[in-house]
Amino acid sequence: MMIIVGVLRQTGVFEYTAIWAAKRARGSPLRIMILLVLVSALASALLDNVTTVLLIAPVTLLVCDRLNINTTSFLMAEVFASNIGGAATLVGDPPNIIVASRAGLTFNDFMLHLTPLVVIVLIALIAVLPRLFGSITVEADRIADVMALDEGEAIRDRGLLVKCGAVLVLVFAAFVAHPVLHIQPSLVALLGAGMLIAVSGLTRSEYLSSVEWDTLLFFAGLFIMVGALVKTGVVNDLARAATQLTGGNIVATAFLILGVSAPISGIIDNIPYVATMTPLVAELVAVMGGQPSTDTPWWALALGADFGGNLTAIGASANVVMLGIARRAGAPISFWEFTRKGAVVTAVSIALAAIYLWLRYFVLLH
Numbered sequence: 298m299m300i301i302v303g304v305l306r307q308t309g310v311f312e313y314t315a316i317w318a319a320k321r322a323r324g325s326p327l328r329i330m331i332l333l334v335l336v337s338a339l340a341s342a343l344l345d346n347v348t349t350v351l352l353i354a355p356v357t358l359l360v361c362d363r364l365n366i367n368t369t370s371f372l373m374a375e376v377f378a379s380n381i382g383g384a385a386t387l388v389g390d391p392p393n394i395i396v397a398s399r400a401g402l403t404f405n406d407f408m409l410h411l412t413p414l415v416v417i418v419l420i421a422l423i424a425v426l427p428r429l430f431g432s433i434t435v436e437a438d439r440i441a442d443v444m445a446l447d448e449g450e451a452i453r454d455r456g457l458l459v460k461c462g463a464v465l466v467l468v469f470a471a472f473v474a475h476p477v478l479h480i481q482p483s484l485v486a487l488l489g490a491g492m493l494i495a496v497s498g499l500t501r502s503e504y505l506s507s508v509e510w511d512t513l514l515f516f517a518g519l520f521i522m523v524g525a526l527v528k529t530g531v532v533n534d535l536a537r538a539a540t541q542l543t544g545g546n547i548v549a550t551a552f553l554i555l556g557v558s559a560p561i562s563g564i565i566d567n568i569p570y571v572a573t574m575t576p577l578v579a580e581l582v583a584v585m586g587g588q589p590s591t592d593t594p595w596w597a598l599a600l601g602a603d604f605g606g607n608l609t610a611i612g613a614s615a616n617v618v619m620l621g622i623a624r625r626a627g628a629p630i631s632f633w634e635f636t637r638k639g640a641v642v643t644a645v646s647i648a649l650a651a652i653y654l655w656l657r658y659f660v661l662l663h
Contacts, residue, residue, distance in 0.1 A: 300490035300493065300494065300505075301461075301464070301465070301468070301486065301489055301490050301493055302344050302345075302348045303506065304457070304461060304493045304494075304497050304499060305458075305461045305465075306352060307453065307454060307457060307497075307499065308452060308453060308454050308455075308457050308458040308461060309451040309452045309453040309454070309458075310451075310452065310458055310461075311340065311352035311353060311356075312352070312355070312356050312448075312451035313448045313449075313451040313452050314336055314340075315333065315336060315353050315356035315357065315360070316356060316360075316446050316447075316448035316451055317448045318332035318333055318335075318336050319332070319333070319356075319360045319443055319446070320443065320444060320446065320448065323440070323444070324364065324435065324439070324440030324441075324443045324444060325440075326364065326366055326433035326434075326435055327426070327427065327433065329360060329364075329371075330370070330371055330374050330426060330430075330433075331423055331426065333353065333357060333371060333374070333375055333378075334374050334375060334377075334378040334419070334422065334423060334426070335378070335419070336353065337349055337350075337353055337375040337376075337378040337379045337382065338378040338379065338381060338382025338385075338415070338419050339382060340352070340353065340379070340382070341378070341379040341380070341381075341382035341383040341385075341389050341390070342382045342383065342385040342386045342389045342412075342415070343386070343388070343389070343469075344388070344389075345383060345388065345389060345390060345391065346376070346379035346380055346382070346383040346389070346390055346613065346614075346615040347614050347615045347618055349375075349379045349382075349383075349615070350375065350376055350379055350615045350618050350619050350622070351618060351622075353375055353379075354372060354375070354619065354622045355622075356451075357371050357372060357375060358622075358626050359446075360443060360446075363439060363442040363443045363446070364435045364439045364440070364442070364443060365435070365436065365439050366433055366435055367433075367628060368623065368626060368628045369623060369628050369630050369634075370429075370430040370433065372619050372622065372623050372628075372630070373430075373619070373630065373635060373638055373639075374422075374426060374429075374430070375619070376607075376613075376615050376616055376619040377422060377607050377638075377639070377642045378419065378422060379615050380603060380604070380606045380607050380613050380615060380616075381415060381418050381419055381422060381603070381604065381607070381642075381646065382415060382419070383603060384411055384414075384415050384599065384600060384603035384604065385407065385408070385411055385412045385415040386404065386407050386408060386411075386412070387402070387403070387404045387406075387407045387472070388404070388472070388486075389407075390567075390603050390606075391567075391568050391571075391614075392567050392568060392570075392571035392598075392599060392602040392603060393407060393599055393603070395568070395571045395572055395575055396571060396575060396595055396598060396599045398483075399575040399576070399578075399579055400575075400578075400579070400582075400592070400595045402592070402595065404472035405472075406592075407599075410592075410596055411596065411599065411600070413653075414600070414649065414650060414653045417649055417653070418604070418645070418646050418649050418650070421645050421646070421649060422642060422645070422646075425641065425642070425645065429638050429641060429642075430638075457497055457498075460493070460496050460497060461493065461497075464489050464492050464493050464496075465489070467489065467492075468485055468486065468488075468489035471485040471488075472485060526573070526576070547585050547591065547593060547594070548655075548659050550581055550585065550594055551593045551594050551596075551597040551654055551658075552597070552651060552654075552655075554574075554578065554594050554597040554598050554601060555597040555598075555600060555601045555647065555650060555651060555654065556601070556647075556651075557601070558570070558574070558597070558598055558600075558601025558602050558605055559601045559602075559604060559605030559608065559643060559647045560605060560608065561605070562601065562602045562603075562605030562606055562608070562612055562613075563605045563606065563607070563608025563609045563612040563639070563643065564608075564609065564611075564612070565611075566606075566611065566612070566613065566614060567602040567603065567605060567606045567612060567613055568614070570602060571598065571599075571602045574598055574602075575598070578594050578595060578598050581594055582594055582595070593654060593658045593659075596654065596658075597650075597654060600647075600650045600654075601647070601650075604643055604646035604647055604650060605643060605647070607639045607642045607643045607646065608636070608639050608640060608643040609632070609635065609636045609639060610630070610632045610635040610636065610639075611632075612639070616635070620635070
């Protein structure tokens with residue numbers, strides 16, 4: 298997916314989308330924020346939240362500069378939305394990929410079980426935006442500057458955009474058809490990247506530069522360490538302790554995982570947390586295998602980690618990237634400023650997630 302996104306970035310389609318959204322908002326700061334939030338959430342569901350922040354933030358800075366308004370509110374709103382939107386699909390957030398690979402969950406499973414909740418949480422986020430960031434005023438002549446931007450100029454390679462669109466359609470069709478095709482999402486993404494390399498005409502350095510090698514090596518080392526914890530029996534002991542704490546009850550277990558995952562993911566990056574927790578959850582699910590809704594602990598883990606990433610500035614990789622962009626733009630965001638806003642968003646998100654899990658898996662199924 299890194300290569301696919303890297304090639305797609307060359308077309309300028311993300312800049313086009315952000316400018317289009319700003320113009321459709323008619324220069325209203327709140328409407329622009331809402332549209333950029335929606336664009337960020339949708340892009341994160343299809344790509345990943347770090348890539349979304351990297352692509353949307355530059356245009357956000359451009360729009361805010363034209364309007365002569367502070368960028369921090371917009372950047373924070375976008376990263377909140379990207380972390381929420383990433384929970385909707387298997388490929389939207391790295392923790393989801395880790396959960397899916399361990400639990401045997403498909404792209405369709407995430408769409409069916411988590412996307413409805415993500416829509417609800419996004420509506421709640423939009424509702425609290427005015428309270429989080431207050432009223433933002435802008436001069437009339439500044440609005441005219443935004444309306445003068447030409448989104449068509451953002452598209453740098455229309456031919457490549459058509460090719461990317463065709464490949465993405467095939468890739469996501471294969472994701473959806475996984476129960477029939479039985480092709481792993483990782484292989485689908487690899488094949489899609491190969492197709493784009495073949496038809497894009499880009500040089501080797503152009504498409505390889507989009508691969509985050511440090512991240513891949515980090516994952517490799519992390520999985521080795523987690524595997525060692527499994528082999529030494531540490532994970533098994535923790536699973537048994539958690540089972541005793543919850544009495545082996547699936548409802549209590551799901552809520553324990555959700556409640557613990559959110560704050561821990563806010564303190565440490567949610568990727569290593571989920572990589573460490575997946576074998577533990579697998580043990581718990583195995584112990585409670587005879588009970589209904591045994592996939593619910595997996596959903597609780599994914600939601601707690603994804604939504605908990607909004608809690609602090611270091612809770613998700615996208616947050617760190619956004620802080621760096623804000624600092625370089627001359628509008629630094631402090632750790633505590635982010636945390637004050639993020640705590641509200643996380644509390645609302647986790648509360649809605651708890652209600653959703655309880656109603657969908659423990660009330661409506663009985």
